[in-house]
Amino acid sequence: MPNIKQAKKRVIVNESKRVKQHAFKSAMRSAIKEFNKRADNKDVEGAKDLLSLATKKVDKAADKKMIHKNTAARTKSKMNQRFNEIAQ
Numbered sequence: 001m002p003n004i005k006q007a008k009k010r011v012i013v014n015e016s017k018r019v020k021q022h023a024f025k026s027a028m029r030s031a032i033k034e035f036n037k038r039a040d041n042k043d044v045e046g047a048k049d050l051l052s053l054a055t056k057k058v059d060k061a062a063d064k065k066m067i068h069k070n071t072a073a074r075t076k077s078k079m080n081q082r083f084n085e086i087a088q
Contacts (some may be wrong), residue, residue, distance in 0.1 A: 021066055024066065027029070028054070028058060031057050032057075032075065034054075035047060036081060036082070039085075042086050044086055047083055047086060051079055051080070051083050058076055059072060059076075060073050
């Protein structure tokens with residue numbers, strides 16, 4: 001446990017950031033899973049809405065450096081490919 005005031009503050013701030021990032025990452029993963037579920041059921045309209053939502057969450061996570069930008073690009077590309085397959 002830190003003794004210095006600034007170190008104590010860092011522990012508190014880092015913990016609060018970790019909790020927020022965990023919640024955001026979890027929401028992002030849930031959006032991707034929900035999109036994949038709709039894509040499996042070939043629900044084009046539902047998948048279209050969830051594709052935009054999931055893409056937005058992935059972009060935001062990449063902007064906040066929670067995930068790497070290439071990981072974000074790869075994830076979005078995979079989702080777009082799946083959507084194009086069911087949209088035809």
